[in-house]
Amino acid sequence: MILLKTAADLRRHLLQLASTGDSIGFVPTMGALHNGHLSLIEASKKANAVTVCSIFVNPTQFNDPKDFEKYPVTIENDIALLEKAGTDILFLPSVNEIYPNGTSHLPAYPLGYLETILEGKYRPGHFQGVCQVMDRLLTMVDADQLYMGQKDYQQCMVVQQLINYRQFKVKLLPCPTLRETDGLAMSSRNQRLNATERQQAVAVSQALTMVKNEIAAGNPAPLLQKAEQMLRDNGFKVDYVAIGSAADLRPITQWDGQQPLVTLAAAYLNEVRLIDNMLIP
Numbered sequence: 001m002i003l004l005k006t007a008a009d010l011r012r013h014l015l016q017l018a019s020t021g022d023s024i025g026f027v028p029t030m031g032a033l034h035n036g037h038l039s040l041i042e043a044s045k046k047a048n049a050v051t052v053c054s055i056f057v058n059p060t061q062f063n064d065p066k067d068f069e070k071y072p073v074t075i076e077n078d079i080a081l082l083e084k085a086g087t088d089i090l091f092l093p094s095v096n097e098i099y100p101n102g103t104s105h106l107p108a109y110p111l112g113y114l115e116t117i118l119e120g121k122y123r124p125g126h127f128q129g130v131c132q133v134m135d136r137l138l139t140m141v142d143a144d145q146l147y148m149g150q151k152d153y154q155q156c157m158v159v160q161q162l163i164n165y166r167q168f169k170v171k172l173l174p175c176p177t178l179r180e181t182d183g184l185a186m187s188s189r190n191q192r193l194n195a196t197e198r199q200q201a202v203a204v205s206q207a208l209t210m211v212k213n214e215i216a217a218g219n220p221a222p223l224l225q226k227a228e229q230m231l232r233d234n235g236f237k238v239d240y241v242a243i244g245s246a247a248d249l250r251p252i253t254q255w256d257g258q259q260p261l262v263t264l265a266a267a268y269l270n271e272v273r274l275i276d277n278m279l280i281p
């Protein structure tokens with residue numbers, strides 16, 4: 001694995017590869033890697049000659065400064081995992097490399113209603129930050145295929161909107177969520193849970209599974225209240241439990257029993273905010 005820290009070095013390497021016509025798969029991450037991240041690397045390796053992974057904890061997407069400060073950093077372990085997984089290039093830029101003119105006058109992206117609901121509503125500015133960094137990274141990496149996790153369902157939609165808006169040639173391939181054996185969605189933030197919180201954390205996937213199993217045609221609101229109560233009973237402070245159209249996340253107030261849905265939750269266990277979602281069916 002080659003480790004590169006500047007966009008210029010990355011471009012030089014990728015230009016050489018482009019001349020041979022090799023396809024490039026790209027997996028952007030914020031590090032503190034787990035098997036969920038590695039499943040994206042694996043998907044990219046299966047379909048591309050070259051897999052590039054980036055690790056960059058993007059300051060502009062953290063609406064809560066404490067969350068940024070406490071974001072886990074395990075770079076040596078990450079490098080070992082990426083090497084073992086057969087990653088070809090690790091791009092490890094500094095903040096200055098991504099934002100050479102600072103972070104205070106970055107462009108705003110037209111995200112419409114997507115940034116007014118769910119994560120957009122509860123984390124103001126978060127998706128603008130995601131677009132700022134992804135715009136820079138996609139320009140620098142110039143990949144053919146982009147691998148991102150359905151774990152961040154709304155983020156996949158936002159990034160697809162960015163790709164359309166900027167007319168990037170890259171194809172976004174959302175990949176399934178990897179879970180621990182008890183059902184907890186793998187996440188870098190799980191490292192911040194103590195033993196008691198780790199046991200409570202499984203309630204998120206249990207609540208979403210309950211919604212998925214019990215939903216019937218009609219108004220899903222009572223079911224969502226039941227799911228919220230399950231989370232509160234396990235010590236969570238709930239931001240939302242919601243059901244939206246799988247295609248565009250528009251809220252569903254009367255389900256016809258047919259339309260593909262996604263149920264999503266975000267909730268705090270003390271200081272740690274967990275998110276998860278499940279497709280229905």
Ligand code: AMP
Pocket residue numbers: 028029030031035036037039040147148149150151152175176177178179185186187188
């Ligand atoms: P992050 O480092 O949290 O920014 O995540 C980097 C990429 O990994 C994003 O596309 C995430 O959606 C994806 N990801 C995070 N957790 C999982 C998981 N449990 N399963 C699959 N992909 C994941």
